[in-house]
Amino acid sequence: MTGIYISYPFCAQKCTYCNFASGVFPRALEEKYGQALSAEIRTSSFAGGVDTVYLGGGTPSAMPLELLDEILRAIPGRPWREATIETAPGTVTLERARAWILSGINRVSLGVQSFVQHELARTGRRHSAAVVEAEIALLRGCGLSNLNIDLIAGLPGQTEASWRESLDWIEKLAPPHVSIYMLEVDEDSRLGAEILLGGKRYGAFDAPSDDMCAAFYETAVERLRGMGIPRYEISNFARPGWESIHNLKYWQRTPYTGFGADAHSFDGARRWQNVESAADYVARWDRGESAREESSDANAGEEKFFVGLRLSEGVETSAEDRKQYAEPIERFVESGLLERDGARIRLTNQGVLLSNEVFQEFLNA
Numbered sequence: 536m537t538g539i540y541i542s543y544p545f546c547a548q549k550c551t552y553c554n555f556a557s558g559v560f561p562r563a564l565e566e567k568y569g570q571a572l573s574a575e576i577r578t579s580s581f582a583g584g585v586d587t588v589y590l591g592g593g594t595p596s597a598m599p600l601e602l603l604d605e606i607l608r609a610i611p612g613r614p615w616r617e618a619t620i621e622t623a624p625g626t627v628t629l630e631r632a633r634a635w636i637l638s639g640i641n642r643v644s645l646g647v648q649s650f651v652q653h654e655l656a657r658t659g660r661r662h663s664a665a666v667v668e669a670e671i672a673l674l675r676g677c678g679l680s681n682l683n684i685d686l687i688a689g690l691p692g693q694t695e696a697s698w699r700e701s702l703d704w705i706e707k708l709a710p711p712h713v714s715i716y717m718l719e720v721d722e723d724s725r726l727g728a729e730i731l732l733g734g735k736r737y738g739a740f741d742a743p744s745d746d747m748c749a750a751f752y753e754t755a756v757e758r759l760r761g762m763g764i765p766r767y768e769i770s771n772f773a774r775p776g777w778e779s780i781h782n783l784k785y786w787q788r789t790p791y792t793g794f795g796a797d798a799h800s801f802d803g804a805r806r807w808q809n810v811e812s813a814a815d816y817v818a819r820w821d822r823g824e825s826a827r828e829e830s831s832d833a834n835a836g837e838e839k840f841f842v843g844l845r846l847s848e849g850v851e852t853s854a855e856d857r858k859q860y861a862e863p864i865e866r867f868v869e870s871g872l873l874e875r876d877g878a879r880i881r882l883t884n885q886g887v888l889l890s891n892e893v894f895q896e897f898l899n900a
């Protein structure tokens with residue numbers, strides 16, 4: 536069974552920390568994008584069946600309901616084991632929630648990022664903690680209880696106390712799934728570029744240090760575990776049985792197919808990607824060309840570690856792996872970044888904080 540990812544890169548505002556190929560685009564482009572996306576999905580074959588769907592973005596919660604229904608009708612397998620829609624708080628309404636359920640959606644991921652007003656104001660987000668609380672009540676009232684909340688560690692102005700406040704909200708709202716992301720500081724976001732330049736805009740001067748971000752993450756791991764929401768992947772935490780079935784495909788290297796701009800696909804042997812920008816995606820469709828841009832063979836040996844070690848359960852090594860990667864495994868076990876459990880290896884708490892360093896060694900081995 537494959538998982539389907541659908542990209543809808545349209546947003547009401549461009550958040551300062553966002554480094555995705557999403558944003559505010561002309562209405563005409565959004566309409567044409569909807570037509571191109573629907574056509575790409577309707578003309579695809581879904582051999583082998585579909586068991587999960589994930590609508591990401593962007594803000595797919597703002598997608599016209601007729602378009603959402605048209606797209607989901609073209610995908611076989613309903614009711615899917617899991618069908619998630621990402622939402623920006625402030626876009627959830629009773630009409631939308633009811634329509635999502637009728638279209639087959641059974642899981643909602645809320646891009647909350649923070650429950651603290653002064654942090655949200657600097658990100659460009661327009662919601663408040665009260666809005667999130669009301670929308671979660673609305674979703675639960677409609678029967679949508681499989682909910683995820685995203686938080687970001689490292690936002691400008693974040694302190695130990697404000698981070699605790701966001702985690703207190705998680706305890707109060709008790710979602711079964713939480714994602715904690717570290718702020719990515721790179722030139723692809725306005726905030727990231729400002730931090731790199733040592734500037735002041737977007738609160739860049741007030742961004743917490745790397746050590747503070749690591750401490751926020753560790754606090755979250757402890758607090759969430761105490762709430763019965765343990766970590767199952769570096770950035771993901773769930774009550775047992777509520778792990779994201781779709782996202783597990785990425786880390787367990789099972790097939791998924793992406794539709795729309797910048798969507799990635801993997802068929803078990805090859806990986807490919809659609810053109811990154813919404814405008815290019817529409818232009819290709821106008822010219823009758825495929826949206827597919829890059830394609831490469833997957834390197835199963837490297838990916839097994841690079842992707843699999845993200846999971847708390849770790850990776851079951853074969854005799855061949857233990858021979859090929861003997862040196863980095865031994866070194867990281869000795870330095871306390873990896874632990875062994877029979878043939879299985881997994882990141883320690885310290886290893887999670889330095890995971891990129893560990894992954895790099897497996898790519899270079």
Ligand code: SF4
Binds near residue numbers: 545
């Ligand atoms: S963070 Fe989400 S809502 Fe904000 S610009 Fe990026 S994709 Fe859009």
